[in-house]
Every structure is written in structure tokens, then in C-alpha cells.
Amino acid sequence: MKIVVYEKAFLSVGGVLLAVCLAALFYASFGMGIHLPGAAGRIDPALLATTPPFDLPGVREVGPGRYEVVMIGQAWKWVPNEIRIPAGSEVTFVATTPDVIHGMHVEGTRVNMMLIPGQIARNSYVFKDKGEHLLLCHEFCGINHHTMYGKVIVE
The missing domain is CATH 2.60.40.420 (Cupredoxins -  blue copper proteins)
Structure with a gap:
């Protein structure tokens, strides 16, 4: 199966955004001590x-x-x-x-x-x-x- 250049670009951008969001979540939770109330x-x-x-x-x-x-x-x-x-x-x-x-x-x-x-x-x-x-x-x-x-x- 051949992946088109545009598909690679969208997959790459999506992967980078996912990594950035996860990094921000971990930083907020562990670095800044922000937690959901319970x-x-x-x-x-x-x-x-x-x-x-x-x-x-x-x-x-x-x-x-x-x-x-x-x-x-x-x-x-x-x-x-x-x-x-x-x-x-x-x-x-x-x-x-x-x-x-x-x-x-x-x-x-x-x-x-x-x-x-x-x-x-x-x-x-x-x-x-x-x-x-x-x-x-x-x-x-x-x-x-x-x-x-x-x-x-x-x-």
C-alpha cells in the first residue's frame, strides 16, 4: 500500500499535536501540580x-x-x-x-x-x-x- 505525501503530512502533524498535548498535560499535572477536583x-x-x-x-x-x-x-x-x-x-x-x-x-x-x-x-x-x-x-x-x-x- 502506497501512502500519499499529503497523508504522510497529516499523520505527521497529527502525531506532533498529540505529543505536544500529552507533554502539556504531564507538565500541568506533575510540574505545576494542577489536578482535577474530586x-x-x-x-x-x-x-x-x-x-x-x-x-x-x-x-x-x-x-x-x-x-x-x-x-x-x-x-x-x-x-x-x-x-x-x-x-x-x-x-x-x-x-x-x-x-x-x-x-x-x-x-x-x-x-x-x-x-x-x-x-x-x-x-x-x-x-x-x-x-x-x-x-x-x-x-x-x-x-x-x-x-x-x-x-x-x-x-
């Missing part, structure tokens, strides 16, 4: 109010310059609604929901999680600069979805 644990939504750490949502300092923010997204609010942290802090968001699927996005960052009843989501980010970031629900969660927002204030 469930960090499971929790019974009916027992959310009595199960640590969700029985006391809020901001906790877990080390020098390191904070953990325990959050609950529920129709149609964030608990806590306002988060204050110092600039330069590494913040780990630990979040869940007792009711329906919510999306949690902190504007201007790569914090973007899906909150699914029964699952615990976890995502970390270093807030380098002072300012305010809007905390939004990006998954339609009902009639008052547009009122589900909060603030992350970096001081």
Missing part, C-alpha cells in the same frame, strides 16, 4: 449540623500563614457569608452542601468546586494580594440562585 470525603447530609468540622463552619488558622475555611453552601446562602484572611495566606476551602448541587467559585482565583450532597470538596489557593473577591454559586440551584453570593476579603 471528592475529599463523604458525609451524611442529614447529620451535617452535628458532624465536625461542619458543625462549626468558619475560618481557622492551622499554621503560620495557613488557614482552613469550612463552608456550607445551601439554598440560597453561604455559611460563612464573609471570609477575612491576611494577604499571602494559603487557604484550604473545605465545603459541602446538605440540599442540592451548588458550584463554588471565588472570582479572580482558580478556586472552583462542585458541591454535591454527601460529598466533601477541598481546594487550596494562596491569596497574594489584598482585595475583595466575590464568592459565587455557578450552578443553578433554584429560584433564588442569583442571591447566593458572599465575599472573600484579603487584608
Whole structure:
């Protein structure tokens, strides 16, 4: 079977593009530490109010310059609604929901999680600069979805 010059060119370009995409994927995953979010644990939504750490949502300092923010997204609010942290802090968001699927996005960052009843989501980010970031629900969660927002204030 004879392969035409054009076929060789298309196969070569396709092979090079495949190699470049795989190299970029490996670099992003292993070199930059970017990973797809997944469930960090499971929790019974009916027992959310009595199960640590969700029985006391809020901001906790877990080390020098390191904070953990325990959050609950529920129709149609964030608990806590306002988060204050110092600039330069590494913040780990630990979040869940007792009711329906919510999306949690902190504007201007790569914090973007899906909150699914029964699952615990976890995502970390270093807030380098002072300012305010809007905390939004990006998954339609009902009639008052547009009122589900909060603030992350970096001081």
C-alpha cells in the first residue's frame, strides 16, 4: 500500500499535536501540580449540623500563614457569608452542601468546586494580594440562585 505525501503530512502533524498535548498535560499535572477536583470525603447530609468540622463552619488558622475555611453552601446562602484572611495566606476551602448541587467559585482565583450532597470538596489557593473577591454559586440551584453570593476579603 502506497501512502500519499499529503497523508504522510497529516499523520505527521497529527502525531506532533498529540505529543505536544500529552507533554502539556504531564507538565500541568506533575510540574505545576494542577489536578482535577474530586471528592475529599463523604458525609451524611442529614447529620451535617452535628458532624465536625461542619458543625462549626468558619475560618481557622492551622499554621503560620495557613488557614482552613469550612463552608456550607445551601439554598440560597453561604455559611460563612464573609471570609477575612491576611494577604499571602494559603487557604484550604473545605465545603459541602446538605440540599442540592451548588458550584463554588471565588472570582479572580482558580478556586472552583462542585458541591454535591454527601460529598466533601477541598481546594487550596494562596491569596497574594489584598482585595475583595466575590464568592459565587455557578450552578443553578433554584429560584433564588442569583442571591447566593458572599465575599472573600484579603487584608
